[in-house]
Amino acid sequence: MRDAFDGLDAGCREVMELVDAYALGALDHGEAGALQRHLSDCARCREELSKSQRTAALLALSVRIEEAPSGLRDRIVARAEREGAEVPAWRRLIPSRRTSTRTLAFGGVAALVFAVFLQAQLSNLRGDKDELRDQLSVTSSELEQQRQIVAVLSASDTQKVAMEPASLRSQAESVYNWSQNNAAGFVVCRNFPALSRGRVYQVWLVTGDRAEPVATFLPQDGSCQIPMDMSRMNWHPEGIAISVEPQGGSRTPTRPWFSYAWFNEAANAGGGNHEMRMGILAAAIGP
């Protein structure tokens, strides 16, 4: 007797047995990571997952509709109105992928040219050698950071996500850009408040119950650029977060997060793309 898995190799069979649980968000991160790795190379399993996700997404439409508190709308609209006068900060930081890539790529090239110029100038100088060496060292470090950032932004698979401050009153803004192909990413931030003495911000890559420290930093004038090397990472993070920690950083994060973002918030979204009255249902169940 044939079953739905006939003709599939062992890897696909294994994945097909997991896709429903994945669509429901019921896999632990080890299983989810293995599945994601398989999916990146297997269109057939991606299609199967897509069907499961569309079915799972319908479950949200089974909830009993409750009336939201009457003042909530006004509060949300007032907050949006306060923000509305400005173009969102993340757009100022990264106006669009194409623009930002160009801008930062040009920035990187300019930094390279400047560094070459600086080194040439330095070689001609006969002043305080130690001071010059220090300056050159700082410039090289900044240059390396620029190089990493340009590499991420120039990659064909660059993705970005705006991180949300945990406090609704916070004006802090940050964006995480990353490239899986380059195994690298970086965080840019602005309007981060100065911390009290002995405290630093710390970046973490996280899953549901795991947080891996990535870097600590102190913003300069509220801003930061934090390159991240993920070449040694052997697991798939589900999100990125920033916490406030004691000087030197911590091994486990102090909650609540200062800001955070989840990479797959819309991963379960789906549905048909047509206008029939039962469109969502029909799309979920397929032909």
Place this chain on the structure above:
Amino acid sequence: MRRLGCRDLGAFRALYDRYGNLVYSTVLRIVRDGQTAEDMVQEIFLRIWRKPDSYVAQRGRFVTWLTSVSRNRAVDEIRSRGRRFRYETASPEEQERELPTPEINDPALRAELADQRRLILAALARIPVEQRQIIELAYFGGLTQQEIAERLSQPLGTVKTRVRLGMQKLRAALTLEVRLEER
């Protein structure tokens, strides 16, 4: 959504009027706390205001995307707080009987959502209760299969099988309900 990209506050108000109660209800079902749900509704709508292009039309309908985003964010919240879902004891049949008129301002959307909800509940009622319970614990409770097995004192293999069978039957039941509806 295009108007939101132009910072059109009227469009944002209309968006909330259309979907505010749906988002609130989805989140409330998961977090089970009115104040937390309010905070999260605010966060979700402001996120859309700040990033209207986070919705990509080619990937599906807006309402499905929005409820999925709401569900995922609410589950993140209960996971990070370590709080756990109290299993919804009302069966789909009971939920259908007590089906209220959804408080959504758009009559067409209200009718569509009410129809869809009725069909989804009818489909859920067609699958065995033990499979339905596990699907709901995963989707609304944010529990992994391992956690569900521990919660229900069932072997992990049983939970995995029920997830798979339950989802297959749900898909089949939805097909059946849509066909019955179209007669």
